[in-house]
Amino acid sequence: MTTAPLLGLLLAHLLGDFLLQPKHWVDSRQQDGIRSTALYLHAGLHGLLVLPVLGLAGAGVGFAILAALVVAVSHWLIDLGKAQLAADKLRWFLLDQALHVLVLVAVWAVWLDDSAPLQAAAAWLTRPETLGLLLTYLIVTRPLSLAIALALRPWSQDVSDQGTLVAAGARIGMLERLLVLTLVLQHELIAVGFLLTAKSVLRYGDLRERKERKLTEYVLLGTLLSVSLTLVIGLLARSLIWGG
Numbered sequence: 001m002t003t004a005p006l007l008g009l010l011l012a013h014l015l016g017d018f019l020l021q022p023k024h025w026v027d028s029r030q031q032d033g034i035r036s037t038a039l040y041l042h043a044g045l046h047g048l049l050v051l052p053v054l055g056l057a058g059a060g061v062g063f064a065i066l067a068a069l070v071v072a073v074s075h076w077l078i079d080l081g082k083a084q085l086a087a088d089k090l091r092w093f094l095l096d097q098a099l100h101v102l103v104l105v106a107v108w109a110v111w112l113d114d115s116a117p118l119q120a121a122a123a124w125l126t127r128p129e130t131l132g133l134l135l136t137y138l139i140v141t142r143p144l145s146l147a148i149a150l151a152l153r154p155w156s157q158d159v160s161d162q163g164t165l166v167a168a169g170a171r172i173g174m175l176e177r178l179l180v181l182t183l184v185l186q187h188e189l190i191a192v193g194f195l196l197t198a199k200s201v202l203r204y205g206d207l208r209e210r211k212e213r214k215l216t217e218y219v220l221l222g223t224l225l226s227v228s229l230t231l232v233i234g235l236l237a238r239s240l241i242w243g244g
Contacts, residue, residue: 047072184234
């Protein structure tokens with residue numbers, strides 16, 4: 001089983017979706033929808049990019065043309081659906097890319113005439129280790145944000161932080177916890193200390209200059225609570241999922 005054709009298909013997708021797609025094509029698709037000429041050009045470009053990849057991989061002419069048509073039509077349908085939604089939302093961008101990749105994986109599996117790749121992917125996704133890892137990462141995002149917000153509620157009314165981005169603190173906290181969890185799972189606890197040091201340089205120095213002691217203590221409490229809970233969750237995951 002060779003992965004070179006799949007890597008080639010993914011490379012062709014990245015070229016077509018990001019490097020060879022002018023901004024006015026995206027704007028046209030958003031404004032005109034199904035009437036957009038750019039939508040058809042973009043889908044056709046993806047179909048054309050598939051042809052040399054499959055040709056170099058040794059696929060027959062008939063299969064290469066059929067696969068190019070499948071990719072082009074599916075890309076047209078997916079992008080048309082995305083154009084009807086709020087395309088500037090991250091969730092729709094991720095869904096759009098995931099669907100495109102699934103189509104390419106299906107083309108690759110059919111070309112191999114082997115269901116082994118799909119079966120292997122399904123087996124990996126249903127493994128207890130994989131499900132446990134996904135569950136752990138999910139816990140430290142929004143659920144832990146809500147738990148920390150509830151824990152800090154008694155002090156939240158005593159502080160104010162003007163001039164900051166709306167909901168930026170919650171998003172920074174989630175990214176911070178994802179990094180900490182990844183470091184814990186990779187047995188890189190020392191790097192967690194560097195992460196905390198970097199944040200303290202960026203955040204606490206600014207707070208001290210503004211002489212807002214309550215806000216400084218509130219941020220410090222939230223950071224320590226967030227990191228401590230993530231450390232505990234990460235260590236528990238290592239012990240329960242991988243036996244330490």
